[in-house]
Amino acid sequence: xxxxxxxxxxxxxxxxxxxxxxxxxxLAAAGASALEPGSARASSHREAPLISGQPQYDNTDVYAFVxxxxxxxxxxxxxxxxxxxxxxxxNFYPFPxxxxxxxxxxxxxxAQGDLLYRWxxxxxxxxxxxxxYNTGQVTSLDDPDLNFTQTYDIDLLxxxxxxxxxxxxxxxxxxxxPSRVGDASMPDYKKLRDQxxxxxxxxxTSYVGQADDPFFLDLQVFDSLYGGDLSxxxxxxxxxxxxxSVALQVPTAEIRQSEKQPTVGVWSTTQRKNAKGGYTxxxxxxxxxxxxxxxxxxxxxxxxxxxxxxxxxxxxxVQKPELPKLLEKVYGIKAPAEPRxxxxxxxxxxxxxxxxxxxxxxxxALRLNTSIKPSADPKRLGVLDGDTAGFPxxxxxxDDVVDIELxxxxxxxxxxxxxxxxxxxxxxxxFGKAFPYLALPTSPTHAPAAKGGGDNTSMRGALGGxxxxxxxxxxxxxxxxxxxxxxxxxGAAGVxxxxxxxxxWRARRRGAGGVL
Amino acid sequence: xxxxxxxxAVAVVAxxxxxxxxxxxxxxxxxxxxxxxxxxxxxGPAAPLDGLRGGDLDRGVxxxxxxxxxxxxxxxxxxxxxxxxxxxxRTRGDPALYRAADRALDRSLELRPGYDxxxxxxxxxxxxxxxxxxxxxxxxxxxxxxxYSERALATRIDALVELGRxxxxxxxxDEADERRPGVPVFTRYAYxxxxxxxxxxxxxxxxxxxxxxxxxxxxxxxATSLGQLAWRQGEYKAAxxxxxxALRADSTYLPxxxxxxxxxxxxxxxxxxxAGLRDVVGRQPLPGPLVALGELYEAKGDLGRAREQYRLxxxxxxxxxxxxxxxDLDTALAEADHGDRAEALRAARAEWxxxxxxxxxxxxxxxxxxxxxxxxxxxxxxxxxxTGFKEAAFRYHRGMIERAVGDEAAARGSLTSALRxxxxxxxxxxxxxxxxxxxLGGDAS
Numbered sequence: 001x002x003x004x005x006x007x008x009x010x011x012x013x014x015x016x017x018x019x020x021x022x023x024x025x026x027l028a029a030a031g032a033s034a035l036e037p038g039s040a041r042a043s044s045h046r047e048a049p050l051i052s053g054q055p056q057y058d059n060t061d062v063y064a065f066v067x068x069x070x071x072x073x074x075x076x077x078x079x080x081x082x083x084x085x086x087x088x089x090x091n092f093y094p095f096p097x098x099x100x101x102x103x104x105x106x107x108x109x110x111a112q113g114d115l116l117y118r119w120x121x122x123x124x125x126x127x128x129x130x131x132x133y134n135t136g137q138v139t140s141l142d143d144p145d146l147n148f149t150q151t152y153d154i155d156l157l158x159x160x161x162x163x164x165x166x167x168x169x170x171x172x173x174x175x176x177x178p179s180r181v182g183d184a185s186m187p188d189y190k191k192l193r194d195q196x197x198x199x200x201x202x203x204x205t206s207y208v209g210q211a212d213d214p215f216f217l218d219l220q221v222f223d224s225l226y227g228g229d230l231s232x233x234x235x236x237x238x239x240x241x242x243x244x245s246v247a248l249q250v251p252t253a254e255i256r257q258s259e260k261q262p263t264v265g266v267w268s269t270t271q272r273k274n275a276k277g278g279y280t281x282x283x284x285x286x287x288x289x290x291x292x293x294x295x296x297x298x299x300x301x302x303x304x305x306x307x308x309x310x311x312x313x314x315x316x317x318v319q320k321p322e323l324p325k326l327l328e329k330v331y332g333i334k335a336p337a338e339p340r341x342x343x344x345x346x347x348x349x350x351x352x353x354x355x356x357x358x359x360x361x362x363x364x365a366l367r368l369n370t371s372i373k374p375s376a377d378p379k380r381l382g383v384l385d386g387d388t389a390g391f392p393x394x395x396x397x398x399d400d401v402v403d404i405e406l407x408x409x410x411x412x413x414x415x416x417x418x419x420x421x422x423x424x425x426x427x428x429x430x431f432g433k434a435f436p437y438l439a440l441p442t443s444p445t446h447a448p449a450a451k452g453g454g455d456n457t458s459m460r461g462a463l464g465g466x467x468x469x470x471x472x473x474x475x476x477x478x479x480x481x482x483x484x485x486x487x488x489x490x491g492a493a494g495v496x497x498x499x500x501x502x503x504x505w506r507a508r509r510r511g512a513g514g515v516l
Numbered sequence: 517x518x519x520x521x522x523x524x525a526v527a528v529v530a531x532x533x534x535x536x537x538x539x540x541x542x543x544x545x546x547x548x549x550x551x552x553x554x555x556x557x558x559x560g561p562a563a564p565l566d567g568l569r570g571g572d573l574d575r576g577v578x579x580x581x582x583x584x585x586x587x588x589x590x591x592x593x594x595x596x597x598x599x600x601x602x603x604x605x606r607t608r609g610d611p612a613l614y615r616a617a618d619r620a621l622d623r624s625l626e627l628r629p630g631y632d633x634x635x636x637x638x639x640x641x642x643x644x645x646x647x648x649x650x651x652x653x654x655x656x657x658x659x660x661x662x663x664y665s666e667r668a669l670a671t672r673i674d675a676l677v678e679l680g681r682x683x684x685x686x687x688x689x690d691e692a693d694e695r696r697p698g699v700p701v702f703t704r705y706a707y708x709x710x711x712x713x714x715x716x717x718x719x720x721x722x723x724x725x726x727x728x729x730x731x732x733x734x735x736x737x738x739a740t741s742l743g744q745l746a747w748r749q750g751e752y753k754a755a756x757x758x759x760x761x762a763l764r765a766d767s768t769y770l771p772x773x774x775x776x777x778x779x780x781x782x783x784x785x786x787x788x789x790x791a792g793l794r795d796v797v798g799r800q801p802l803p804g805p806l807v808a809l810g811e812l813y814e815a816k817g818d819l820g821r822a823r824e825q826y827r828l829x830x831x832x833x834x835x836x837x838x839x840x841x842x843x844d845l846d847t848a849l850a851e852a853d854h855g856d857r858a859e860a861l862r863a864a865r866a867e868w869x870x871x872x873x874x875x876x877x878x879x880x881x882x883x884x885x886x887x888x889x890x891x892x893x894x895x896x897x898x899x900x901x902x903t904g905f906k907e908a909a910f911r912y913h914r915g916m917i918e919r920a921v922g923d924e925a926a927a928r929g930s931l932t933s934a935l936r937x938x939x940x941x942x943x944x945x946x947x948x949x950x951x952x953x954x955x956l957g958g959d960a961s
Contacts, residue, residue: 048700049737057728094730099728131764280694297632297662298661
C-alpha cells in the first residue's frame with residue numbers, strides 16, 4: 001500500500017467503501033479476483049493472444065517409399081494437424097484455405113527442389129443457415145447431408161535453379177474425405193475413404209483427408225534421460241489420434257533423375273499467407289525428429305523457415321551432436337568419436353552405396369533409392385535390421401524411426417551395438433495393403449467415452465458434428481494430458497534433453513513455447 | 517505488504533459478496549504454487565491445441581503442473597507454464613497469476629539461462645504489468661537468441677505501440693508478419709495499422725486472421741476485434757454480426773459481450789444494452805464497462821444507478837492505489853468524467869511521463885480540461901489526434917477543448933467528425949457533443 005493511499009483511506013474505510021459500492025451496484029457474482037486491480041485493462045493496451053492454436057499449419061511427418069504393391073510407383077505422404085481427437089471438439093478438422101502444403105523432390109542431389117507438388121484447399125458450406133458439419137447421415141462424398149465439404153487442387157511445379165519453369169495441374173477440385181464424426185453420422189467411413197481415392201493427371205493416384213496418425217512412440221522414454229522411470233514406457237502416446245493427410249502415388253519415372261540415378265531427396269514445407277498477402281514458410285520437414293534431435297533449441301524456428309540449400313548452417317550440429325554425450329551419461333553407452341560421419345550420412349547425404357546420390361550437396365531431406373525393391377518381410381528397424389527398403393532409405397509408415405534414430409545416434413552404425421527404444425514397436429492400427437495405406441481414423445463412437453460437459457463449439461461458431469457431437473474430456477486425466485504435455489514439449493522441444501536444447505519429439509509445434 | 521493488502525481486498529470483496537447475494541466466490545487467493553484455481557464456466561473443446569479458451573488453458577496448465585511435479589528440471593515446460601499463466605491472467609482478469617508466471621519463468625531461466633521462450637514469457641509478463649520498457653528489453657533479448665520467436669515478435673510490437681513508437685512498431689509488425697504469420701501477429705499488425713488511420717488494412721488483416729482461426733479462443737478474440745473495429749467506425753450492424761460470431765465460439769467471452777452491448781446501445785436498444793452490461797460488470801467490474809453502464813443509466817435519466825457504477829470505478833481506483841498500482845487510462849478517464857478530477861490529472865500526467873502515446877495524450881488533455889487548464893489541454897488533444905487514428909472519443913475531447921479555448925470553427929469540425937464517425941461512442945459524451953454543436957451553431961442531427 002502506498003503511503004499516499006493509506007493517508008487517503010484506511011483499510012477499514014476501503015472495506016466499507018467496497019461493501020457499500022458492491023451492494024449498491026448490485027453485483028451478483030464477481031469473482032474475488034475481479035476486483036483486484038493490477039491487470040492491464042486500459043483501452044489502449046490490448047492484451048492479444050500469445051498462445052494460439054493453429055495446428056493446421058503444423059506439419060508432423062513426411063513419408064516416401066516404393067509402393068509395396070506397385071513397385072514402379074513411389075508413394076509420398078505428409079501429415080498436418082496433429083492430435084485430432086475422436087472424442088472431442090472441434091470434431092472436424094478443416095484443411096486451411098490460406099496455406100500451401102508442399103512436397104519437394106530433389107532428383108539430382110544438389111539440395112534444390114526439381115519438382116514441387118503443391119496442395120491447396122477450398123471449403124464450401126451447402127446450408128449457410130446451420131453450423132452443423134452434417135445435417136443427417138452421410139453415406140457418400142456427395143451426400144447432401146454433408147454440409148461442410150472441402151476440395152483440393154494439386155499443382156506440379158517444375159523448377160530450375162529454384163525458379164519455376166512450368167506448372168501443371170494434376171488435380172482440380174477433387175473431394176477431401178471428411179473428418180470421421182461417428183458411426184451414427186457416417187455408418188461406413190471406409191466407403192467415404194474409398195470414394196476419396198482418385199486418379200490424377202500424369203498417372204498418379206491421390207488421397208486427401210483424415211487418417212489415423214501413423215506415427216507411434218512413447219514420449220516417456222525420453223524422460224529417462226533425466227531420471228524418469230523407464231518401466232513406464234510402452235504406451236503409444238498418439239494412440240487414437242488422427243491427422244490430416246495428403247497422399248500421392250506417382251510413377252517413379254516421373255520423379256527420379258534416371259534409372260542410373262534413382263535416388264530422390266524428399267521434404268515438405270508449409271507456406272502460410274501473411275498479412276501483406278505474400279506467403280511465409282512456417283514449417284519444414286524431412287527426416288523425422290531432426291529439428292528436435294539435432295537442431296539446438298534456439299534454431300528450431302530458423303530451421304522451419306530455412307531451405308535445404310542453406311543446410312551447411314546446421315552441419316556442425318550433426319557432426320558434433322549433444323545427444324550421444326547425454327546417452328553416455330544416462331545409459332553408459334560410450335559416445336562415438338566425432339565428427340559423426342555416420343549421422344551426416346543418415347541425415348544429410350544419404351548412406352553411401354545405398355541412398356546417396358553422386359556429388360550430393362549435404363542437405364536435410366529424406367533420401368529414397370527408388371530402385372530398391374519393396375521388402376517381402378519389412379523390418380521395423382529398416383536398414384539397421386538389414387532391410388534396405390526402410391528408413392533411413394526413405395521412410396515407410398511402419399518404420400520405427402524413434403528406435404532407429406536413438407540407436408543410430410548412440411552409434412549403432414559405427415559398431416556401438418545397442419537396443420535403445422521406447423518399447424512401442426508398431427502403430428496401434430494396422431496399415432492398409434494398398435494405396436493410401438493409411439489406417440482409418442478412429443471413430444468417436446469407438447473412442448473411450450468422454451466425460452464432462454461441453455458445448456461443442458468449433459470453428460466459425462459451432463460447426464458441430466451434427467448428431468455425433470460429444471462432450472470433450474474435461475477431467476484432465478489420462479491420455480489427453482499425455483498429449484497436452486507432448487504438445488507442450490513439442491513446441492518447446494526440450495522435455496527430453498534437458499540442458500541441451502534438443503528434443504526427441506517431432507515437428508508438432510514450431511518454435512518455443514507450447515500448445516495449451 | 518502488497519500481498520497483505522491484496523488479501524484484505526479479497527477478503528473485503530468476499531465479505532461484500534456474502535452481503536449482497538451470497539454469490540459463489542471463485543478465484544480466491546493464490547495458493548502456494550501461485551495459481552488461482554477456478555472452475556471454468558464451460559469446458560470447451562478439449563483439443564490440446566486450442567490455446568485460449570479458459571477450459572483448455574486450465575487443462576493445459578494442470579497438465580503442465582502435473583508434469584513439472586514429475587520432471588522439475590523440464591525448463592521448456594516451466595517456460596510454457598509461465599506463458600500460460602500470463603494468458604490465463606488475460607482471459608480471467610486475475611493479476612495474481614503474474615506472480616505465478618514470474619516464478620515459473622525464473623525457474624526456467626535458472627535451469628537454462630538465456631532460454632528464448634522464457635525471455636519471451638518475461639516480456640509478456642512485463643507488458644501485462646505495463647512495464648513496456650522492460651517488455652521491450654526482454655523481447656529483444658529473446659529475439660537476439662531466436663529471431664523467429666513468435667511470442668517475442670508479438671510482444672515487441674505491443675511494447676513499441678504502448679511506448680508510442682509507432683514507426684518502430686510498424687516496422688516490427690512487418691518483420692513479424694514476414695517471419696511468423698498467425699493470429700498473435702495478425703491481431704497486432706492490424707492494430708498498428710488502425711492506429712495510423714488505416715482501418716481498411718486493419719479489417720482485411722483481421723479477416724485473414726479469422727479465416728485461419730479454428731480454436732474457439734482465437735475465433736472469439738479475432739471476431740471481437742473486428743466487432744470493436746466496426747463499432748469505432750459506427751458500423752453497428754457489422755459489429756453485432758462479429759460479436760455474434762465471437763459469442764458462438766465462446767458464449768462467456770466478456771469483451772464480446774461488452775462490444776455487443778455497446779453496439780446495441782448505439783442502435784438505441786437500451787434495455788438489451790443495459791442487461792448486457794450488467795451481465796459484464798457482474799462478472800468483472802472493470803472501469804470500461806462500468807462507465808458505459810453508468811452513462812447508459814445517466815442518459816436515460818436514472819442518476820442514482822449511474823452514480824452507483826461511478827462509485828464502483830472509484831472503488832476500483834482506490835483498490836488499485838492501495839495495491840501500489842497506478843490505475844490505467846480507462847480509470848483516469850472515468851475519474852476525470854465522473855470522479856476525483858485532481859486524482860485523474862495526477863494519474864494521467866504520471867502515465868504521460870512514462871509513455872507518450874495517442875492514448876496517454878488524450879487522457880492528459882482531457883484531465884487538464886476538466887481541471888480547467890484548457891490552453892495546456894489543447895496541445896495534448898492535438899497530439900492525440902495526430903496519427904490519424906479514427907477514434908470518436910479523441911475527436912470529441914478535442915472539440916470540447918477547442919470550444920473551451922474559443923476556437924469555434926475547429927470545435928465544430930472536431931465534434932461533427934466525432935459524431936459522424938461513431939455517434940454511439942458514449943451515451944453521455946455524444947449527448948454533450950450534440951449540445952455543444954448546437955450551441956456553436958453546427959448541425960447536430
